[in-house]
Amino acid sequence: RSSALVKRRLKQAEQLLKKHDEKGFHAELSRALLGYLGDRLNLDTHALTREQLRAALAERAVAPPTIDALFGIVDRCEVARFSPEAAEREPQKLFDAARDVMARI
Numbered sequence: 663r664s665s666a667l668v669k670r671r672l673k674q675a676e677q678l679l680k681k682h683d684e685k686g687f688h689a690e691l692s693r694a695l696l697g698y699l700g701d702r703l704n705l706d707t708h709a710l711t712r713e714q715l716r717a718a719l720a721e722r723a724v725a726p727p728t729i730d731a732l733f734g735i736v737d738r739c740e741v742a743r744f745s746p747e748a749a750e751r752e753p754q755k756l757f758d759a760a761r762d763v764m765a766r767i
Contacts, residue, residue, distance in 0.1 A: 667697065667698070667701055668694060668697070668698045668701070668764060671690065671693060671694035671697055671698070672691075672694050672757075672760075672761065674690050674694075675687055675690040675691045675694055675757065676757065678690055679753055679754065679757060684742060684753065685742075685743050687753060687757075688738075688739040688740075688742040688743045688753075689739070689743055691735070691739050691756065691757060691760055692735075692736050692739040692740065692743075694760065694764075695732060695735060695736060695760055695763070695764065696708075696736065698764050698767070699715070699719070699732075699767065702767060703718065703719070703722055703767075705718055712733070716729055716733070719732075719767075724766075724767055725766070728763060728766045728767060731759065731762075731763050731766075732763050732767075735756060735759055735760050735763060738756060739756070
C-alpha cells in the first residue's frame with residue numbers, strides 16, 4: 663500500500679514542480695515524505711513530535727544519516743513554503759534527494 667501511495671504523492675509533487683508551483687511542490691513533497699514514513703513504518707507522523715519521530719525511526723533501525731537527510735529535506739521544504747525569498751534554488755535536486763531517502767527507509 664505504501665508503494666502506491668508514495669508514487670501518487672511523488673507524481674503530484676512532480677506535476678506541481680513542472681507547473682512552477684513552488685509552494686504547492688514543497689508542501690506536497692513534505693507530505694509525501696512524512697506520509698511514506700507513516701505508511702511504511704505504521705506511525706502516526708502527525709501525532710508525533712520531531713523528537714518522537716526521530717526516536718521511532720532509530721528504533722526501527724533507520725540509519726542516523728538517513729534520518730538527518732529526511733529532516734533536512736522536510737526543513738528545506740518548510741522554509742521554501744513559508745519564506746518566499748528563501749525559495750529552493752534547485753527543487754529537482756530536492757525531489758531526487760527525497761526519493762533517495764525514501765528508498766533507504
